[in-house]
Each structure stands twice: as C-alpha cells, then as structure tokens.
Amino acid sequence: MNRKGVAVLGSTGSIGTTALRVLGRQRERFRVAALTANKNDALLRQQAAEFAPSFVGMADLGNRGDDSWRRGTECLIEAATRDDVDIVVNAIVGAAGLDATLAGLESGKRVALANKETLVIAGDLVNEACARGSGELVPVDSEHSAILQCIAGHPRSQVRRVVLTASGGPFRGWSRERLAAATVKDALAHPTWSMGRKVTIDSATLANKALEVIEAHFLFGLPYDAISVVVHPQSVVHSFVEFIDGSVVAQLSVPSMELPVLYALTHPDRVEDTGAPAFDPVALSPLTYEPVNHELFPALGLGIAAGRAGGSAPAVFNAANEVAVAAFLGERISFPEIPRAISSALAKLSGLPGKTREELLGADASARRHVSETFKC
Template sequence: MKGVAILGATGSIGASALAVLAQHPDRFRAVALTAHRSADALRGLVARHRPSLAVLSDAEVPADAGGPTRWASGREALLEAATHPDADIVVNALVGAAGLEPTLAALEAGKRVALANKESLVCGGPLVLQAAERGGGELIPVDSEHSAIFQCLAGSRPGEVRRLILTASGGPFRCWAPELISSATAADALRHPTWDMGSKITIDSATLANKALEVIEAHFLFGVPYARIEAVVHPQSIIHSMVETVDGSVLAQMGFPTMELPVLYALAYPERLPYDSRRFDPVAAGTLTFEPVRDDCFPAFALGVRAGLHGGTTPAVFNAANEVAVAEFLAGRIPFGGIADSIADALERWPGGPVRTLDDVREADAWARRAAHTYLTRLAPC
C-alpha cells in the first residue's frame, strides 16, 4: 500500500488522481489532500477519503473542521503535505509557479513526484534536477504529452532519440483568422474542443502558451536539446506525443483523451495496473490529421520557446507574465491579444540571469508580475 499526497486535490487533475485511487484501494491511499481556497470542496474530499492531513494553502481552516483528519493552512502546511512521512508519492497538480517549492521539497525528501505542474520545470528546471539528485526523489510526468513521451522512451538509450514531437489540439481558435482571435472573449477561449481543464490551463491552450511550457518541460525532463523538440497540431487529441528514433522509427502513445491513465501510469510505474476506462477503438477514433502551429495566430508559443532557448530565469519571466495576463483577461480587463503582447513586453525588457537558487526564480517572477501589471494597466479600458 502506497501513501499518496495530492496537491491541488480539488482541481481537474486532483479529481483524476482520486478516481484512480478509488479504483485501486488495495494499492493506494490518500494521506494528504490540499486545496488553494476551496474549503467546502476539500471538506467533501476529506469526508470521502479520510486523509491524515488536509491543507488550505491560501485560506483559513474552517471553524467546523474536525474529525480524525488534521487541518492546517498556509505555505508551511503545503510543504508539510509535500513531505508527509506517510506519502510515497506526491501528485503535484498545483497551478502556476506556486508549484515549484513543493516539488523541490518533495524531491529533497526522496518522494516520487507525479508532476502535473509543468511550471516547476519551466521556472526552476535546474533546481528541480538538483533536488532530485540530492534527495533521491523521482520525477514521473503526468501531463498527457510528457507521459506519452516517457512511455515511448522506455528501453531507449539517449543516443537513440532523434526527435520528440509534442502534439497540440490547436485549442478553440485553431481555424480562426488572426484578426478574430485577437478580440476573442473569455467564453470563446474557454471552449476547449477535447479536454476538460481548469480555466488557467484552458486559456493557455487557447494561446498555445501551454505548448511552449511543455516544450521547456520536455527539455528538462528528457535532457533533449530544444532543436530536437517540435510541436504539431493534432486536432483529434488521440496521439498524445511521439518519439522519433535515429533509425527513422516513430513511436506514438495513443488513446482517447483522459487524464486518469497518465496519473495511473505515474503512480504505478514501472507496473501497469488494470483500469476501467474507455477501450480504444481505432475505427471510432476515425481519421487522424496533423497541422503546423500557426505562429502568426499564436505568438505566445514562439515567445515561450525563445524564452526556453534563452534559458536561466527567462522562462520564469515568460511564465509569470503569462499568469498575470491570463488572470486579467479572465477578469475582462484586457483583450485576448493583450496576453501575448504583455509577455513580449516583459521578455524584451528582462536582462536575464542564471538560476542558482530559489531566490533567483522568485526575483524574476516578482519582476515579471510587476512589469506585466504595469503594461496591462495601459491596455485596460478607462
């Protein structure tokens, strides 16, 4: 029986992780569950799964919280969940740069981190790799694209890999003209064609900033140079990513869209456990098509890849500026096109710098958030 801590238990990935635990109660049990502010939702999960620790990272513990589960709140409590002594595996499903410190803490404590928080590697990739080496922790990707690559790489030596090919659905604006995309509404952007995700990730998929984050994540996860990581639009979301080997063979991991299977693989690796899910039917999947990424329509993708190539703290600036801009867009204060414009402005003005400590990342993050707020204030309607 393996203990599992789920950071971000009330989100979509958290729900998938809990569904996996429910199908294998003899193999896994929840020992810690966290949420950002959703006290009522967390209370319901606590009643159902009875973890030993429940954490609200940005809200006070409810006055009526009781029972056998201990409740706590704040940053230190979140890190306590990430390093819980009964947790063999930490599912990091937090959103944004806030996920980096718990990832570092869990790896330093020797945990397996089932990583759904791509920003951990985007903002602090060198620190994450160092923490895993020091603490003996293990990184297993949960993002469907990186889980696919991880599975396709099984048994391959580093020198045998020619290319990693990440697939993207193309989001809701795949067929829109550039002038229409720039003025799209939040309701438009939140209509993802194939995945059911939280609002922040859904907007990132609409701008394709999410795919840029995934390119950076793949670079650190698999040690492959950026020149050998590509992205292609695959509207059906059946092929989750591909690996081309040096002999020209291409391995692809396929399946109908669901996050439960990548979570299960990360929890059970190197085993494969049975799971009650939709069986793959190639006839039902139908025709599979591929298209290039339209850089003219989705400038955030190219900006993110360039940030990754620049390295150091620049990816953290890309991520922070994007987080601020997405929040302002969802609040109705800026147009959709303002997201990429804000990112470009921050990247143009950032002088760069190395990632040596967590403080380096925090300083870059804080600078980018200030810069983005300043820039976006000029875009907001009077």
C-alpha cells in the same frame, strides 16, 4: 499488499479530482495520505470524508475548513514531505507549486508532476533536487507521459527527437480579426479536453505548448532542436518519439487524464484499470496533423525562445503569462494582449540573473509587476 501513501496537492482542481477518481478505484495499491487545496473548503471537506487522509491542508488562510486542518502555504511542503507519503501528485496550478516539488524530491519522494510551471521556472534546480534527495520525477502531462511510455527504457542517446501534439485549442483556424474580439467564454470552450481555467486559456494561446516544450527539455534531457510541435486536433496521439534508426513510436488513447495520472503512480508497471475509455481506431478516425500558425499564436515561439535563452527567461515567460491570463479571465485585457504582455516582459527582464531559487523568484516577481503596471491590469 503494502499500500503506497499518496499526497494529492491541489486535490480540488481538475487534475486533483481526476487523481482521486483513479485512487478511488485503486484502493488496494494506494492510500490517500494527504490532501491540500487553496480555497475550496467545501469540496476538500467532502474529499477528506471519503478518503480519510492523515493530513489535510489549506494554502489560503482566509477559509473556514475544519479545526484539525493545517493552514498556510507551508502546509504544501508538510504534505509533500510526510513519512507516510511515498508519492506526491502535484496538481497545483502556477508558480505556487514550485517549493512543494523541490521539497518532495529532496525528501526522496516520487513526484507525479502535473504542475508543469515548476519545471519551467526552475528546471535545473528541480533536477538537482532529484539528484540530491534521490527523489523521482514522473510526468502527468499526457504528452510527457506518452514520451516516457514510448521511450520505455531506451537510453537518451537512442532518441533522435520528440514531437509533441497540440490540439490547436478553440481558436484553431480563426482569423486575426476574430481573435481580437475573442471572449473568455470562447477561450474556455476547449474542443477536446476539460481542464482548469488557466491551462485552458494556455491551450488557446498555445503558451501551454511552450511550457510543455520547456518541460520536455528538462524531463528528458533533450536539446530544443530535438523537440517539435504539431497540431493534431483530435488529441488521440499524445506524442511521437523518433529513434536514431528512423523508427517512430507513438502513444495513443481517447483524451482522458485518468490514464497519465495512473501511469505516473504505477510507472514503470501497468495495472488493471477501467478508467480509460474504449479505444476504437475506426470511430476515432481520421487522425490529422497540421503545422502551428506561429503568426496568430506567437506565445509558443516566445516560450521556446525563452527556454533556449535559459537563466531567468523561462521564469519571466511563465510569470508574465500567469498575470496576463488572470487579467484576461478578469476581462481586463484582450486575448491578443496575452502574448503582447509576455513579449514585453521578456524584452525587459529576461537578462535578470536566474540561477538560484531566490533569483528565479525575484525574476518571477519583477515580471508580475511589469505586466500589471504596463498593461494596467
């Protein structure tokens, strides 16, 4: 079998290591051609020894690493555009993943996208890069993978709406008073998923679901009115798709990112794999649903409003959130200050121009500055 070459960008993170577990089981189909990380040279060295990629890169210049490794942020683009790479798994966290997605798509690769921030900052540019370079974008996020699997070849005109599920995070059911005193440890204790720190905090504020609504808008060409969110604490149903005849199709699995990662590599095919935990509907029952509490978790509404506003607003939302989350993780602001920081940045900056990459990155930089200065973090 002709093996496909895979670049894993952000290979040392939660999704990156999950992708390498999947690729380790699928060596007959895939060859790891490139690996990149930011700072974690010890883990990258281990991964390079195990998978023997032809390219290894570290985005951060201040690491030790190996003499043969490439250094600096350009290494992400190099990894994403190499001739021996067919599929780029973008598992970088935050805005740092944007240029690699664009470059991979422009050079005709399949980009298996975990880095949802890419689509939030520059969804139109990503879709244009896809069309120009004949690249292909396939989601890794479990909700979007579920939608892709449910739609299964039906034209967009037959989809009435989609419903993304949200676990509700660790603070589901908390009071406003308790939330005001929430600690980093509380926020990192996610009830159903084990993930990187930034996305775990995003799940606690529900900013993650806002990023996913915007992601769904760009991935599936759906208007915002056709995308809704329901809290589903068990995280077993990953999304619902309602068709125009009223039929609703859902995709289910025990929560594990191995399945959506594998599907992003093999779509539209399915291959034999042993990664997904056994599915037992009785053991997983009951499956429950409840509405989002927008008063306690305003980040979701703020993000959807930013998506609807378009232009630079989603980039401002994302950048303000990134700075506020880092400040919360560093214990410089409180949990409720995260949505306050986002709201303040959107009120001040969402009218900035936001068509080109430069304008969007300018809005991103202004939002970062605004939050750091206003919240002294």
